[in-house]
Amino acid sequence: MLRIITDGAADVPAVWEKEYDIDVIPINIQFGEKTYLQNVDLDTEGFYKLVDESKKIPKTSQPSPHQFMEFYKKIAQKGDTILSIHVTSKLSGTYASAVAAAEELKNMFKVVPFDSAGGSLGLGLMCREARKMDRAGKSVEQIVKYLEGVRDRVCIILTLDTLEYARMSGRIGTLSAALASLLNVKPIAVLKNGMVDMVEKVRTRKVALDRVIEMAVEEFGNQSIYLGIVHARDIASGNALMAEAKKRLNTKETVLTDLSISLAANFGPGTVGLVLYPVE
DSSP: EEEEEEETBOOOOOOHHHHHEEEEEEEEEETEEEEEEEEBBBBHHHHHHHHHHHOOOOOEEEOOOOHHHHHHHHOOOTTTEEEEEESSSTTTTHHHHHHHHHTTTTTOOEEEEEOOOHHHHHHHHHHHHHHHHHHTTHHHHHHHHHHHHHHHHHHHEESSSHHHHHHHHSSSSSHHHHHOOOOOEEEEEETTTTTTEEEESEEEEEEEHHHHHHHHHHHHTTTOEEEEESSSSOHHHHHHHHHHHHHSOOOOEEEHHHHOHHHHHHHHHTTTTEEEEEEE
């Protein structure tokens, strides 16, 4: 049997987890001396509440190889194949932990770690497509070949509403450095080919949302795509962005979901954006 695993940097709608049998290994979230497991003992709203109360951004860390080993053993049976699809290795050590765990358990399971070079709903869509292929009788090798072909074309375009989380987290590299001296701007960040870069900055929220859609059109034109809308505590902006994007893009299917805690910790509430996934 094929088990499909991803991590807490993925945005996987709850209905997909059940419908497509996707297991999510949680990230570690540390507030002061206390460590939580994402969506096990701290959900998204609880995370924002703790940030509001403490005025601090928690540290997040990838699951350790030991945590991966225990998770694999919990969800799989001896002889199963595990396709472990993870957030970009350029920004997280999650993939490396999966690789280490795979080596330790090679006599128990066939574990196939895969670096998505992305995150968020792009990861969720990869997992869903992998399960569809599995149910259509494709081998894990065929699924990996498909994922390798699609990952360089998945694009995530986000606009931030506040710079405070980016400043406090200090984990966005070029983004936090570029924003160090800026106030009252709405940056636009792109996650593509494994890296997050601030590509533009504008003065108003409306202009930022319009520009996100323009960039999507520039990237995909009239190509058929799966369209994901992600938002961090701002469903109104998410719905507005979806309505406008559906007018401008050739969407086969659309889905709206919350931005995961691991990304929200770096980007902050009010972040909203598009996940563009080409239809094969």
